[in-house]
Amino acid sequence: xxxxxxxxxxxxxxxxxxxxxxxxxxxxxxxxxxxxxxxxxxxxxxxxxxxxxxxxxxxxxxxxxxxxxxxxxxxxxxxxxxxxxxxxxxxxxxxxxxxxxxxxxxxxxxxxxxxxxxxxxxxxxxxxxxxxxxxxxxxxxxxxxxxxxxxxxxxxxxxxxxxx
Numbered sequence: 001x002x003x004x005x006x007x008x009x010x011x012x013x014x015x016x017x018x019x020x021x022x023x024x025x026x027x028x029x030x031x032x033x034x035x036x037x038x039x040x041x042x043x044x045x046x047x048x049x050x051x052x053x054x055x056x057x058x059x060x061x062x063x064x065x066x067x068x069x070x071x072x073x074x075x076x077x078x079x080x081x082x083x084x085x086x087x088x089x090x091x092x093x094x095x096x097x098x099x100x101x102x103x104x105x106x107x108x109x110x111x112x113x114x115x116x117x118x119x120x121x122x123x124x125x126x127x128x129x130x131x132x133x134x135x136x137x138x139x140x141x142x143x144x145x146x147x148x149x150x151x152x153x154x155x156x157x158x159x160x161x162x163x164x
Contacts (some may be wrong), residue, residue, distance in 0.1 A: 040155025048076045054156050058148030064138030067091035069156045073129045084126035086161040091135035092118035093146045093154040117146045
């Protein structure tokens with residue numbers, strides 16, 4: 001019996017080298033990033049070059065974001081009329097997962113058309129003013145919500161009231 005097993009095994013071998021089994025490695029998937037992830041600050045052409053800064057923080061126990069806009073008009077001094085500038089400001093926020101990857105905001109009409117949560121207000125900025133405008137940006141009952149527990153972006157658009 002042992003002789004037969006050795007004979008059978010001997011017949012099964014060949015002098016040809018065995019072909020290597022190809023190793024298949026999956027191609028890495030590149031996840032597309034969102035077009036804009038940094039806070040957005042847009043000033044229309046007629047708005048003086050105020051020193052501005054924006055920031056946001058979640059609203060406790062509500063689907064919403066507090067967006068704050070700091071305006072420092074001390075540097076504009078003589079370039080600003082004594083009656084000041086009547087500004088229309090729009091703060092907005094959105095969760096990344098709720099919008100397409102190529103989503104961008106470039107104007108007030110983009111905010112309105114997109115359906116993202118926003119809050120607007122009008123205020124007059126006088127020469128040498130330093131002001132902080134606060135916006136509670138929350139979703140509408142039947143509209144898009146902003147969940148501060150998920151990744152989000154925010155921004156502010158500043159226009160002269162006469163340009164709206």
